[in-house]
Amino acid sequence: MSIILNNISKSYNKVKALDDISFEVKPGELFGLIGPDGAGKTTLFRILTTLLIQDGGKASVAGYDVQKQYKDIRNHVGYMPGRFSLYQDLTVEENLNFFATIFGTTIEENYDLIKDIYIQIEPFKARRAGKLSGGMKQKLALCCALIHKPKVLFLDEPTTGVDPVSRKEFWEMLKRLQQKDITILVSTPYMDEAELCDRIALITNGKILQINTPEAIIASFPKKIYKVRSSNTYQLIEDLRIYPDTHSAYPFGEYLHFTPKSEVFRSMDLTKYLAERHHKEIEVKETVATIEDTFMDLSKAHE
Amino acid sequence: MNRFIGFIKKEFYHILRDRRSLFILFGMPIVQVMLFGFAITNEINNVDIAILDHSKDVNTKEIINKIATSKYFSIKGFISHEDEIESTFKKGKIKAVLNFEKDFGKNLVTQKKATVQILTDATDPNTANTISNYVGSILQNYQQELNKGLNMPYQIVPKTRMVFNPELKSVYMFVPGVMTIILMLVSAMMTSISITKEKELGTMEILLVSPLNPIQVIVGKVVPYILLSIINAAVIILLSIFVFKMPVQGSLFLLGAESTLFIVNALSLGILISTISSTQQTAMMISLMGLMLPVILLSGFIFPISSMPLPLQLISNIIPAKWFIMILKGIMLKGVGLAYVWKETLILIGMTIFFIALSVKKYKIRLE
Numbered sequence: 001m002s003i004i005l006n007n008i009s010k011s012y013n014k015v016k017a018l019d020d021i022s023f024e025v026k027p028g029e030l031f032g033l034i035g036p037d038g039a040g041k042t043t044l045f046r047i048l049t050t051l052l053i054q055d056g057g058k059a060s061v062a063g064y065d066v067q068k069q070y071k072d073i074r075n076h077v078g079y080m081p082g083r084f085s086l087y088q089d090l091t092v093e094e095n096l097n098f099f100a101t102i103f104g105t106t107i108e109e110n111y112d113l114i115k116d117i118y119i120q121i122e123p124f125k126a127r128r129a130g131k132l133s134g135g136m137k138q139k140l141a142l143c144c145a146l147i148h149k150p151k152v153l154f155l156d157e158p159t160t161g162v163d164p165v166s167r168k169e170f171w172e173m174l175k176r177l178q179q180k181d182i183t184i185l186v187s188t189p190y191m192d193e194a195e196l197c198d199r200i201a202l203i204t205n206g207k208i209l210q211i212n213t214p215e216a217i218i219a220s221f222p223k224k225i226y227k228v229r230s231s232n233t234y235q236l237i238e239d240l241r242i243y244p245d246t247h248s249a250y251p252f253g254e255y256l257h258f259t260p261k262s263e264v265f266r267s268m269d270l271t272k273y274l275a276e277r278h279h280k281e282i283e284v285k286e287t288v289a290t291i292e293d294t295f296m297d298l299s300k301a302h303e
Numbered sequence: 304m305n306r307f308i309g310f311i312k313k314e315f316y317h318i319l320r321d322r323r324s325l326f327i328l329f330g331m332p333i334v335q336v337m338l339f340g341f342a343i344t345n346e347i348n349n350v351d352i353a354i355l356d357h358s359k360d361v362n363t364k365e366i367i368n369k370i371a372t373s374k375y376f377s378i379k380g381f382i383s384h385e386d387e388i389e390s391t392f393k394k395g396k397i398k399a400v401l402n403f404e405k406d407f408g409k410n411l412v413t414q415k416k417a418t419v420q421i422l423t424d425a426t427d428p429n430t431a432n433t434i435s436n437y438v439g440s441i442l443q444n445y446q447q448e449l450n451k452g453l454n455m456p457y458q459i460v461p462k463t464r465m466v467f468n469p470e471l472k473s474v475y476m477f478v479p480g481v482m483t484i485i486l487m488l489v490s491a492m493m494t495s496i497s498i499t500k501e502k503e504l505g506t507m508e509i510l511l512v513s514p515l516n517p518i519q520v521i522v523g524k525v526v527p528y529i530l531l532s533i534i535n536a537a538v539i540i541l542l543s544i545f546v547f548k549m550p551v552q553g554s555l556f557l558l559g560a561e562s563t564l565f566i567v568n569a570l571s572l573g574i575l576i577s578t579i580s581s582t583q584q585t586a587m588m589i590s591l592m593g594l595m596l597p598v599i600l601l602s603g604f605i606f607p608i609s610s611m612p613l614p615l616q617l618i619s620n621i622i623p624a625k626w627f628i629m630i631l632k633g634i635m636l637k638g639v640g641l642a643y644v645w646k647e648t649l650i651l652i653g654m655t656i657f658f659i660a661l662s663v664k665k666y667k668i669r670l671e
Contacts, residue, residue: 046670049512050511050512050669051508051511051512051669051670052669052670052671053669053671070668071514074511074512074513074514075514077512079508079509079512081505081508081509083505084505085504085505085506085508085509086506086509087313087316087317087504087506088504089316089317089320089321090313090316090317094313094316097309098309098310098312098313099509099513101305101306101308101309101310102306102309102310102510102513102514102515103306103513103514104305104306104514144509
């Protein structure tokens with residue numbers, strides 16, 4: 001196993017940031033930690049990258065204990081913190097060179113590993129890192145985290161604040177890296193990115209809700225789900241919340257996702273109810289659940 | 304070793320690309336030395352004085368002539384009445400008034416005694432004191448000339464000689480002090496800021512998750528500043544020798560070695576500050592308040608330690624700058640060798656080791 005966590009917990013003063021977390025990541029796996037801000041994702045990354053010591057439990061990365069063998073881990077992992085953490089006054093090339101040197105390697109030695117990514121930012125190699133766009137900064141940070149050919153790569157919210165096109169490119173790069181035998185643990189608050197991982201852990205308030213492949217998590221969604229739309233979205237939420245057969249209703253893009261309480265729910269009944277309440281252009285259709293629906297459902301059950 | 308060199312190279316990029324830090328590093332030493340050397344001085348030169356001569360005889364004329372020809376004073380006016388003294392001072396230009404009594408010359412001959420009143424503008428007490436001393440010595444000088452050839456039965460003539468700084472040049476006093484301040488500032492403040500900057504920008508997080516060990520990071524941070532501070536010390540010494548004609552009596556080598564010791568001492572303080580502060584702002588405040596003020600006030604640079612109250616005298620002992628200024632004055636002005644400053648040197652070495660040990664112990668290998 002590349003990463004093993006056994007009953008890891010961590011508190012800041014009295015706030016529990018991580019509560020009894022256990023999971024394993026297989027070698028070569030692209031594993032996603034999915035959860036909202038404040039769920040404990042960054043704390044988990046910091047424990048695994050030896051930056052914090054857990055209060056309880058055991059964890060190992062690439063076979064090394066995170067507490068006792070922290071020096072070995074620091075030699076063999078790549079870490080990209082959530083905040084852009086490169087030297088803004090150094091150029092792209094100088095940053096990459098610096099990280100290669102402190103890991104005792106050179107750009108040439110591992111060039112094939114970063115080539116796909118680096119050629120995209122190479123035209124700007126003489127530009128200072130602070131002057132790059134968000135997407136390019138992330139590509140450079142990924143290059144710097146990869147330059148020593150780490151066994152395990154930790155990416156803490158790498159796509160936060162990055163435009164959709166760059167986000168997509170970034171995930172394609174991760175997929176390619178996976179083929180080069182690098183285990184990747186990545187966290188994201190974006191549910192749509194979860195489906196690109198091999199397996200995901202849904203995490204909220206320091207607790208893991210579920211761990212499985214994205215497909216299995218979606219398939220495990222226990223109820224029928226409907227997308228609902230009308231001309232007055234705000235009023236629609238209000239009305240759905242007081243509808244007697246509502247289990248849950250929340251905005252999802254331009255629609256509302258609605259799950260009924262009863263097994264015998266018919267969309268006709270809801271359309272009628274909404275029409276009585278003066279909604280126009282009413283649309284009620286059955287749809288397939290997404291990771292986000294599962295997440296909402298699980299965290300609701302959790303509370 | 305390659306890692307280490309790579310790290311130092313990166314540090315130099317940071318320093319050379321930041322105009323503000325470049326100015327602090329190289330602009331400030333020169334500006335400060337020039338300021339202290341030329342502008343801020345307690346010597347007096349061409350002080351404007353006025354004369355109130357009630358007697359107007361040969362003797363007063365001779366005295367006035369002597370004063371007028373000295374480079375210290377220039378006579379900017381004659382007044383004729385006591386009432387005008389105050390208004391003269393109030394105009395602000397005249398710093399002193401000499402008031403010769405009526406029948407000055409006659410009294411001198413008949414009673415062997417004559418009085419001249421020296422009035423000084425004591426809004427600036429130091430200058431006032433210096434003026435009255437200078438006038439006093441001119442008068443004494445004149446008196447001795449009068450007595451020449453006469454056989455005076457008893458006479459005590461104090462002959463003062465100012466050793467090590469015969470001309471009482473204040474630049475001699477300021478150069479060691481300014482050098483101490485600058486080395487302290489550049490070394491301690493700049494290193495503490497450059498380390499906390501890494502914490503603040505999050506790059507420390509990546510450095511921690513790398514094979515670099517704490518000592519490599521600390522030494523890598525410090526080496527560029529040691530080099531730059533030595534250059535600074537050399538610039539200050541060269542300025543004081545060639546611009547202010549300050550002699551360096553002792554060995555230049557010893558001076559360089561002691562300066563390097565003090566630089567390392569200040570750097571270790573800078574590292575210590577960076578281990579207890581998490582932002583550049585705090586590091587700067589601690590450096591300024593915690594280091595600069597004691598260096599200026601308690602090191603004996605401006606205010607003599609021997610005239611401080613006992614508690615402050617005791618506190619001054621823990622300020623490295625105090626010992627360094629003593630060493631500097633010893634080597635530059637008195638020309639003494641290590642045999643005379645070994646005690647101060649040992650104290651500085653001890654402090655340095657203490658600070659380094661404390662910073663290594665306090666350096667965090669993790670985030671909390």
